[in-house]
Amino acid sequence: MIKCGTSIHMEKPFVHVLSSHLRNQKCDHCYAERELLSCSGCRYVKYCDKSCQKSAWSYHKNECINLRKLPSGKEVPNTARLLLRLITKLKKGGEQEKGNYDKNKFRFFKDLQSHYSQIKEDNKRMEHAVSLYGVLKGFMEENNLPNFSEFTGIYGRVVVNSFNILDGDMNNLGTGIYLGASTIDHSCEPNAVAVFSGTSITIRTIKDIPEFKWSKVRICYIDSLKSTEERRSALLEQYYFLCDCPRCNSLTKHNVLEASVECQKCFSSISYHKGESKCPSCSWEVPVDFSKVYFEVVNFTNEQHERMNTIAYLDACKVCLSKQKDILHKNSLLYVKTMDLAFEASLQLNKWDDALSLGDQLSDGYRIYYGNTHPVLGLHYMKLGKILLLKNEFEKALETLEKAETIIKITHGTEHEFYRTQLYRLLFEAKSAAYGL
Numbered sequence: 001m002i003k004c005g006t007s008i009h010m011e012k013p014f015v016h017v018l019s020s021h022l023r024n025q026k027c028d029h030c031y032a033e034r035e036l037l038s039c040s041g042c043r044y045v046k047y048c049d050k051s052c053q054k055s056a057w058s059y060h061k062n063e064c065i066n067l068r069k070l071p072s073g074k075e076v077p078n079t080a081r082l083l084l085r086l087i088t089k090l091k092k093g094g095e096q097e098k099g100n101y102d103k104n105k106f107r108f109f110k111d112l113q114s115h116y117s118q119i120k121e122d123n124k125r126m127e128h129a130v131s132l133y134g135v136l137k138g139f140m141e142e143n144n145l146p147n148f149s150e151f152t153g154i155y156g157r158v159v160v161n162s163f164n165i166l167d168g169d170m171n172n173l174g175t176g177i178y179l180g181a182s183t184i185d186h187s188c189e190p191n192a193v194a195v196f197s198g199t200s201i202t203i204r205t206i207k208d209i210p211e212f213k214w215s216k217v218r219i220c221y222i223d224s225l226k227s228t229e230e231r232r233s234a235l236l237e238q239y240y241f242l243c244d245c246p247r248c249n250s251l252t253k254h255n256v257l258e259a260s261v262e263c264q265k266c267f268s269s270i271s272y273h274k275g276e277s278k279c280p281s282c283s284w285e286v287p288v289d290f291s292k293v294y295f296e297v298v299n300f301t302n303e304q305h306e307r308m309n310t311i312a313y314l315d316a317c318k319v320c321l322s323k324q325k326d327i328l329h330k331n332s333l334l335y336v337k338t339m340d341l342a343f344e345a346s347l348q349l350n351k352w353d354d355a356l357s358l359g360d361q362l363s364d365g366y367r368i369y370y371g372n373t374h375p376v377l378g379l380h381y382m383k384l385g386k387i388l389l390l391k392n393e394f395e396k397a398l399e400t401l402e403k404a405e406t407i408i409k410i411t412h413g414t415e416h417e418f419y420r421t422q423l424y425r426l427l428f429e430a431k432s433a434a435y436g437l
């Protein structure tokens with residue numbers, strides 16, 4: 001038995017690339033945020049010190065020559081840089097590099113799934129591949145560039161096996177390929193999670209795994225705050241498989257709650273979208289004319305969510321929430337998604353009272369859709385704890401931060417920098433203030 005909160009795999013990236021929007025803030029090699037020195041060759045990438053620059057030279061040297069020619073202010077797409085590094089590495093012996101995922105089990109880059117035939121049939125992906133091939137042609141000598149068919153195989157392996165490299169706060173920092181970790185399949189009800197220290201990946205169990213086998217480890221490839229239909233179509237579109245995990249397959253509590261309405265007598269959930277029209281708890285019957293107002297609310301909310309694709313507006317969220325009141329159940333997906341947007345918007349506006357009341361309810365929604373031991377839930381409690389500290393509500397802050405600690409100890413571990421620096425500091429502050437130390 002492997003207990004939850006165990007690190008079962010650690011690995012450095014086979015290749016990685018820092019997102020270009022962060023190149024003036026973070027070291028291109030270790031992703032640390034310090035004072036940076038530009039590479040004297042290209043002036044495009046920056047490092048925190050000479051040692052990082054030296055370590056990065058093996059994969060930067062080739063791109064450096066090309067980045068020098070780049071007109072100032074022009075950016076190279078992240079995937080193009082990743083591919084450039086990858087192709088160069090494969091040419092220089094990387095094909096023989098093994099990525100272990102167990103003591104005696106390993107894979108080479110060629111062993112990664114490419115979904116070659118599906119990619120060839122996928123117009124969107126083929127357009128992307130053609131445009132990246134064009135960028136690389138401008139960057140590489142022709143004899144170093146694989147032919148287009150070989151390139152499509154490499155491109156397929158990249159899109160199917162890449163990990164988003166995240167910081168402790170779950171902000172996206174870059175993209176990496178990890179040969180060993182890429183063996184792990186997906187489940188919408190995962191038993192493991194990937195966390196990062198700089199560019200290194202760690203896979204940690206978030207549930208106990210009896211009779212541990214690698215083939216039983218599952219991480220979640222996508223955001224869980226989605227309906228079964230949305231998750232399945234995202235996985236099919238991006239990874240070319242139809243998910244048949246327990247959450248997708250059965251009538252689990254999420255499945256029932258996804259599109260549920262609120263019983264107007266006892267506030268239980270009624271799985272209206274799935275055809276239920278009677279409250280399973282008190283037998284209250286949904287009125288016949290209910291569907292008109294239900295679909296009006298659902299359509300209105302969906303339109304607003306689409307408008308808030310890049311930025312959430314607190315006022316718009318509040319209008320949605322007031323329309324949803326007494327119609328959608330508090331744990332229905334659309335309600336939770338609206339709360340999620342409203343919470344983010346209130347943080348952006350420093351509206352702490354709004355954030356606290358939204359955040360409290362949102363915790364329950366997160367527990368349902370992300371599960372009890374997910375980094376998103378741990379970070380959420382941390383955000384609430386910080387606000388409570390700001391508002392001098394020290395005892396509540398401590399209680400909330402302890403909830404964060406219980407989760408982050410499992411998902412990140414106490415050795416993770418995020419725990420040691422950020423969470424530990426907040427806990428110390430809350431304890432000192434709560435006990436008057």
Ligand SMILES: C[S@@+](CC[C@H](N)C(=O)[O-])C[C@H]1O[C@@H](n2cnc3c(N)ncnc32)[C@H](O)[C@@H]1O
Nearest residue numbers: 112113160161182183184185186187239240241
């Ligand atoms: C990163 S790879 C995972 C390892 C892969 N199974 C392998 O053997 O290389 C991602 C691919 O694995 C397959 N896969 C992952 N999770 C799956 C699941 N739950 N059901 C079916 N196929 C899955 C899909 O083909 C997907 O594109």
